[in-house]
Amino acid sequence: MPKPGRIKPPMGHDNAWWWEQAAQGVVAIQRCTQCQTLRHPPRPMCSECRSLEWDFVASSGKGTVTSYTTLYYPQFPGYEYPLNIVLVDLEEGTRVTSCLTGCTPEEVDFGMAVTAYIHEDEDGFKIPMFRPAAKGGI
Numbered sequence: 001m002p003k004p005g006r007i008k009p010p011m012g013h014d015n016a017w018w019w020e021q022a023a024q025g026v027v028a029i030q031r032c033t034q035c036q037t038l039r040h041p042p043r044p045m046c047s048e049c050r051s052l053e054w055d056f057v058a059s060s061g062k063g064t065v066t067s068y069t070t071l072y073y074p075q076f077p078g079y080e081y082p083l084n085i086v087l088v089d090l091e092e093g094t095r096v097t098s099c100l101t102g103c104t105p106e107e108v109d110f111g112m113a114v115t116a117y118i119h120e121d122e123d124g125f126k127i128p129m130f131r132p133a134a135k136g137g138i
């Protein structure tokens with residue numbers, strides 16, 4: 001019996017483009033074209049000026065851990081446990097929640113420098129994750 005894979009995130013009109021960028025190796029950050037405010041996760045309207053017009057910028061993937069937790073249970077298919085969940089302040093000024101791989105839960109710390117990379121599942125699904133900056137990224 002094949003091993004079950006990761007549950008795919010819902011993708012709709014407002015966020016499918018972000019996952020398409022990730023599949024191409026880009027960690028995208030949505031930008032309001034009226035006031036230039038960056039926002040994540042993707043959503044239709046700018047919270048600053050209410051504009052519906054937007055484009056995006058490609059993140060450098062560089063950031064720092066601003067908060068974190070370690071998940072032991074429940075264990076969902078497609079993830080390795082214990083699972084480091086991090087809230088990362090990207091250098092562009094937005095935050096993203098993701099997984100941190102390449103280190104133990106004991107090694108994760110506030111302010112830790114991390115770098116994004118694109119993880120690819122066995123079924124080809126690509127998802128941005130982070131690793132300690134010393135280990136390289138996108």
Ligand SMILES: [Zn+2]
Binds near residue numbers: 033035046051
């Ligand atoms: Zn705006």
